Amino acid sequence: MAYRPYQQILRRASRQIGVGKVRVGGDAPITVQTMTNTPTEDAKATIEQIRRCELAGVDIVRVSCPTEESTAALAEIVREVNVPVVADIHFHYRRAIEAAEAGAACLRINPGNIGSKERVKEVVKAARDHGCSMRIGVNAGSLEKHLLEKYGEPNPEALVESALWHADHLLQEGFDEFKISVKASDVFLAVAAYQQLAEACDHPLHIGITEAGGRRAGTVKSAIGLGSLLWAGIGDTLRVSLSAEPEEEVAVGWDLLKSLHLRHRGVKIISCPSCARQGFDVIRTVEKLEERLAHISEPITLSIIGCVVNGPGEALMTDIGLTGGGAGSHMIYGMGKQSHRISTEEMVDHIVDLVTARAEKMAAEKRAAEAEAAAATRQAAE
């Protein structure tokens, strides 16, 4: 997706694992995750929440499995959703085995915490038998006692040592289908830990700033932390942790990837902050368009600019552009070129129509290309 040499991001070379049908690491696209906040035992509510996240573009969803009832509900949840489900297990190894049996695509578990070597063996066997990968999830807030004693506080070295210590439990069983996270709520600590871990191993990394905060502050914090890592090429899958609904986390995750041209999904709106020169109400227009275009998944760029100071220039770099003009008459651009004028009253509906038509055309072209590729494969096999 990078367009210019200065926009290139060189991704860290990591090995690739599977989380169900989704590949993580290596040259696989960086994936967006979130976590449900419904009681997992309530399969219906959890399925509905996951479906909302699917509409927002989630790639992988994590579900907490604290009880036997929750792993029992997991089978139905896995069956009813389209994305792979990661079962979040804390200490109880039985839950991990049950979750693997229920069809979880991945277990988030720290093998050093589940007790004896025998239990680790059993969990690894269940994961192998059911095609599950794992995530080792180290968190600065729950670091092992022996590391806190050694380092005095949760510092980057302690987080990395913890991650590699857990990893060693799996490697000793000959199991390497896992990814690792070393999260902290402090941006400096999390970024430094991930940087060190990225140097120390080639396992795929799940990146996140844990307990980042509410929607606005958490988004800023995640953008700084995850943005720094992604920019440096670190991170194979991510979760933005907000005290907000999971679909909001997904939207922010996508915005992060889009900002760095790492992945592009849906409509990317370039809009000006507006000022006294604006030919229409930029803020309200963008709000309306964001809402009405949220369901579009095709990658389309749209510039909504209040006046000619920046409008024509931004329109050059977007698929569809709107530049405010005088007397309630504004210019529409297509692929950087002036196309026609539109009135303030009609412009939102008109832009929604233009974007929708473009999205339908792109989807039809994609379907045709896929059909052509499938036909070519069939022909080659005959």
Ligand code: SF4
């Ligand atoms: S593009 Fe025009 S309306 Fe928008 S902030 Fe700049 S000068 Fe103001």
